[in-house]
């Protein structure tokens with residue numbers, strides 16, 4: 001099968017866009033957003049939140065017909081004041097500012113070098129629609145269903161699956177995958193520069209409770225009301241000793257909290273077509289501390305436990321920040337800074353999203 005993105009020129013606009021007024025699409029960018037042309041049939045009905053990274057004086061061109069709000073670094077500083085210090089600069093981690101200013105129940109975030117994939121039949125994959133299906137159907141973290149997603153058309157729970165567990169739990173996160181350029185770390189990219197992912201696996205899995213996973217931010221959707229306050233992408237990029245661990249850090253935090261709160265995380269469909277391999281040498285420089293730090297970070301998250309009185313995402317996250325400071329601060333002073341930034345993030349989140357504010361459907365600059 002020739003590996004190429006789908007041609008969506010003839011694809012009709014989505015007639016009934018699911019969750020049209022309850023979902024924002026968040027895009028971190030340093031370039032013009034021509035990639036949206038390919039996504040137009042699927043994205044046009046939705047509101048976009050564009051987080052412009054890098055030089056705020058640069059103009060980002062957005063194709064006609066899209067409804068969006070755009071925030072650059074000046075906007076972030078104006079809106080958050082000193083708390084803007086928790087939002088990364090010159091790293092895709094800045095995208096989490098879009099999660100914070102959104103007023104919608106759901107978020108889908110996508111990188112600007114991700115295009116519409118083709119399924120094995122050659123049909124264009126509406127990744128947004130699949131993420132919404134994933135989020136609106138329950139997860140099964142407590143007992144593994146060997147026939148994959150039991151709530152999918154044509155599947156079910158298999159024999160031996162406890163009936164007491166078949167209701168499942170609310171799904172907080174839907175983690176999509178990528179054809180063509182896989183999300184490999186720099187060492188793997190260097191060893192396998194020509195490797196392309198051509199395998200389209202037609203499955204959605206719930207990640208079992210107690211299991212961590214490497215969350216990639218390039219094709220990701222989540223229920224902002226269930227887990228948004230923990231979707232902080234950390235301190236990365238300019239002035240920081242590490243990069244390209246933004247989504248990983250968020251993924252480890254949200255999985256511990258989802259496990260604690262009884263929420264589900266799914267991975268698998270939908271696929272996007274990832275078109276651009278970033279420079280492995282630049283990536284190695286950004287990642288290298290993370291590659292050895294993570295040998296201490298992962299055991300930390302694997303053994304992290306949250307007290308029963310942590311009944312909200314914010315309480316869980318603040319408790320986690322205390323444990324980061326106590327247990328990872330000895331690995332490197334960076335984690336002290338990160339723990340403080342986690343608290344600042346929650347303060348900023350709660351300032352922009354006062355409790356009980358509910359999901360208002362008006363769009364527009366904060």
Ligand SMILES: O=c1ccn([C@@H]2O[C@H](COP(=O)(O)OP(=O)(O)O[C@H]3O[C@@H](CO)[C@H](O)[C@H]3O)[C@@H](O)[C@H]2O)c(=O)[nH]1
Pocket residue numbers: 027028029030031052053054089090091092093094110111112113183216217218237243244245246247276277278
């Ligand atoms: O300084 C920057 C660099 C990039 N961006 C925007 O972020 C995304 C991802 O950028 P890119 O596709 O160039 O990088 P990848 O290596 O493929 O990204 C992977 O690393 C992950 C974590 O950083 C990321 O989610 C993965 O896809 C694009 O939209 C750039 O425009 C930025 O905002 N600031």
Ligand SMILES: [Mn+2]
Pocket residue numbers: 111113218274276277278
């Ligand atoms: Mn990319």
